[in-house]
Amino acid sequence: METSIAINNLSLSFGNLEVLKDLNLDVGKGEFLVLLGSSGCGKSTLLNCIAGLLDVTGGQIFIGGRNVTWEEPSQRGIGMVFQSYALYPQMTVGGNLSFGLKNAGLPKAEIEERVNRAAKILQIEPLLKRKPAALSGGQRQRAAIGRALVRDADVFLFDEPLSNLDAKLRADLRVEIKQLHQKLHNTMIYVTHDQIEAMTLADRIAIMRGGRILQLASPNEIYNRPASKYVAEFIGSPTMNFFEGSLEEIGGSYAFKTGDTVFPLDGYTFQNGPPASGDAWFGIRPEHMVSGAETANAPVRLDGKVELVEPLGSDTLARITVGERTLWVRLDGQADISHGDAIQVGFDPARANIFDKATENRN
Amino acid sequence: MTKAPHLLKASMTYDGGPADTGPDMSLRPGSGASAANRIVDGPAGRKPRKALSRRNILIYGTLIVVCLYYLLPLYVMIVTSLKGMPEIRLGNIFAPPVEVTFQPWVKAWAEACTGLNCDGLSRGFFNSVKILVPSVILSIIIASINGYALANWRFKGSETFFTILIVGAFIPYQVMIYPIVIMLREVGLYGSLTGLVIVHTIFGMPILTLLFRNYFASVPQELFKAARVDGAGFWAIYFQIMVPMSLPIFVVAMILQVTGIWNDFLFGVIYTKPDLYPMTVQLNNIVNSTQGVKEYNVNMAATILTGLVPLTIYFISGKLFVRGIAAGAVKG
Numbered sequence: 001m002e003t004s005i006a007i008n009n010l011s012l013s014f015g016n017l018e019v020l021k022d023l024n025l026d027v028g029k030g031e032f033l034v035l036l037g038s039s040g041c042g043k044s045t046l047l048n049c050i051a052g053l054l055d056v057t058g059g060q061i062f063i064g065g066r067n068v069t070w071e072e073p074s075q076r077g078i079g080m081v082f083q084s085y086a087l088y089p090q091m092t093v094g095g096n097l098s099f100g101l102k103n104a105g106l107p108k109a110e111i112e113e114r115v116n117r118a119a120k121i122l123q124i125e126p127l128l129k130r131k132p133a134a135l136s137g138g139q140r141q142r143a144a145i146g147r148a149l150v151r152d153a154d155v156f157l158f159d160e161p162l163s164n165l166d167a168k169l170r171a172d173l174r175v176e177i178k179q180l181h182q183k184l185h186n187t188m189i190y191v192t193h194d195q196i197e198a199m200t201l202a203d204r205i206a207i208m209r210g211g212r213i214l215q216l217a218s219p220n221e222i223y224n225r226p227a228s229k230y231v232a233e234f235i236g237s238p239t240m241n242f243f244e245g246s247l248e249e250i251g252g253s254y255a256f257k258t259g260d261t262v263f264p265l266d267g268y269t270f271q272n273g274p275p276a277s278g279d280a281w282f283g284i285r286p287e288h289m290v291s292g293a294e295t296a297n298a299p300v301r302l303d304g305k306v307e308l309v310e311p312l313g314s315d316t317l318a319r320i321t322v323g324e325r326t327l328w329v330r331l332d333g334q335a336d337i338s339h340g341d342a343i344q345v346g347f348d349p350a351r352a353n354i355f356d357k358a359t360e361n362r363n
Numbered sequence: 364m365t366k367a368p369h370l371l372k373a374s375m376t377y378d379g380g381p382a383d384t385g386p387d388m389s390l391r392p393g394s395g396a397s398a399a400n401r402i403v404d405g406p407a408g409r410k411p412r413k414a415l416s417r418r419n420i421l422i423y424g425t426l427i428v429v430c431l432y433y434l435l436p437l438y439v440m441i442v443t444s445l446k447g448m449p450e451i452r453l454g455n456i457f458a459p460p461v462e463v464t465f466q467p468w469v470k471a472w473a474e475a476c477t478g479l480n481c482d483g484l485s486r487g488f489f490n491s492v493k494i495l496v497p498s499v500i501l502s503i504i505i506a507s508i509n510g511y512a513l514a515n516w517r518f519k520g521s522e523t524f525f526t527i528l529i530v531g532a533f534i535p536y537q538v539m540i541y542p543i544v545i546m547l548r549e550v551g552l553y554g555s556l557t558g559l560v561i562v563h564t565i566f567g568m569p570i571l572t573l574l575f576r577n578y579f580a581s582v583p584q585e586l587f588k589a590a591r592v593d594g595a596g597f598w599a600i601y602f603q604i605m606v607p608m609s610l611p612i613f614v615v616a617m618i619l620q621v622t623g624i625w626n627d628f629l630f631g632v633i634y635t636k637p638d639l640y641p642m643t644v645q646l647n648n649i650v651n652s653t654q655g656v657k658e659y660n661v662n663m664a665a666t667i668l669t670g671l672v673p674l675t676i677y678f679i680s681g682k683l684f685v686r687g688i689a690a691g692a693v694k695g
Contacts, residue, residue: 100595
């Protein structure tokens with residue numbers, strides 16, 4: 001795949017505070033990359049560096065094969081959408097869309113044509129004469145996307161564009177952004193702390209922490225084969241259940257031993273071939289646990305007691321206690337259980353994730 | 364339904380009638396749960412408030428007393444300025460004029476003598492306008508650009524620069540009077556209106572810059588970033604994004620400067636000469652003239668005339684002023 005954005009050994013510090021550390025990243029042409037992480041992980045900072053709104057302290061940024069490290073934001077061929085929409089309040093929507101084009105000195109006819117085309121794509125034609133104050137949140141964000149669209153940029157940067165919207169609107173606009181990407185095939189970099197947005201939109205997700213990228217992979221890979229315990233905990237809600245124990249080799253096959261319980265790991269694929277035995281974390285997602293009749297086929301079965309039930313309609317989340325351990329289980333929405341019930345749950349260790357205790361990396 | 368008034372009327376009587384709240388409510392057939400009137404005896408709806416509560420008496424009483432306290436001097440001034448001298452000598456300062464005369468106003472404006480000039484306050488008024496207009500415009504333009512640069516284009520040492528500027532606001536004027544006299548004399552502007560305009564512009568800088576910086580800093584940073592992505596430079600962002608958004612703070616700055624400069628006495632008397640004295644200085648010279656009879660009515664008229672300009676500004680800009688003060692002036 002052709003590279004659209006290349007970031008080489010990028011670093012950024014504010015005084016003594018190192019926000020980005022020797023970061024490398026390649027984004028393919030037409031790729032939708034999501035930067036995901038909790039607040040303060042450097043994801044927005046990285047986006048601002050790519051946009052040229054922050055001066056980097058080290059490293060290089062290439063966009064479309066051109067070294068733009070020292071270039072102004074407007075010369076980088078990017079369009080950007082902000083969390084607070086950042087529409088110019090005293091201009092109409094049309095004025096907002098054409099502002100950048102006027103600054104670039106484009107002829108009037110072309111400005112009009114581009115504005116109309118963007119408005120048509122985003123279905124904001126009737127709003128062009130209105131001021132941002134007279135728009136709803138969703139319309140404002142659409143206008144803000146329009147402002148990025150008219151620039152005919154190769155790269156779109158989104159800085160948590162949906163975080164200010166209510167849940168329903170967020171879901172709608174998420175779909176629209178995905179459709180937009182499928183229609184335009186631009187390179188898009190999208191910053192969010194919402195894992196649902198990340199999973200649904202991304203071709204690849206970069207999970208960031210402390211100014212570093214922990215894992216860069218497809219949503220599927222990140223979900224099923226998280227590279228570290230942090231990633232495993234970060235993705236998925238409720239979060240993954242962890243057992244503390246040790247990895248042991250028993251007669252040629254591996255097993256995970258926690259307390260008196262032993263989980264045979266026959267179906268599990270190790271990351272780097274058979275590992276050394278040692279202390280480890282065993283993680284299993286709540287949705288990979290089964291109950292009821294299906295439990296009979298599960299290689300591992302646990303008996304527990306229901307402590308808390310959260311019915312969501314489509315699913316039911318149950319917190320159960322097994323011995324002294326608390327586990328979250330995702331059950332069918334129609335599951336008829338209540339507080340205090342005895343329950344048997346099972347899972348297949350092939351779907352589990354095992355992390356080394358010391359390094360917290362995947363085994 | 365609405366075309367049959369009798370039906371409507373019947374239903375209204377039923378719903379709203381006094382019998383509706385009777386004890387047999389629940390026994391009546393056909394009244395749905397949501398339509399039924401379920402109000403029982405006791406408090407219902409909006410809580411009634413007494414107009415003459417102790418609280419109201421206290422609040423309005425205090426307000427009236429305070430208003431009287433502030434308005435009484437103004438009343439005395441206006442009344443006195445409309446009386447002739449014989450009437451004033453009677454000594455009833457609160458009494459309304461028996462015979463209304465505008466002669467004191469005419470005299471204050473056009474005839475009162477200060478020194479050798481006998482053309483009243485009018486000359487001082489026009490001097491003040493000539494000082495006020497350029498000083499206000501110049502200081503606001505420079506300070507708003509300063510504030511914008513300090514808030515949005517952080518450069519190396521910008522914080523230090525800002526600190527120095529603010530510290531400047533706390534240095535007593537008296538310390539700087541003589542050095543400025545020398546500086547103005549050296550550049551040949553001492554005793555001219557231009558010199559005074561420059562002095563006013565400089566002395567307005569710290570507080571105005573602080574005002575504008577705080578206001579521009581409260582404008583979302585993302586707006587500024589968006590404009591940069593849109594290719595707008597320093598001036599384009601200032602003129603096309605920031606200034607149109609900042610009307611309230613410009614009004615506040617204008618009011619501060621207009622009242623400050625109009626009411627200035629010290630700089631006016633030091634840096635100009637008798638021909639060019641601003642209105643305040645001239646007012647002082649009229650009121651404090653030691654020769655002849657004290658013409659209280661002329662003095663009162665002259666004082667009101669001098670105060671009229673800031674007063675007008677307050678009245679015109681009232682709402683915007685409050686908005687601007689709330690938006691940026693008081694936030695540190």
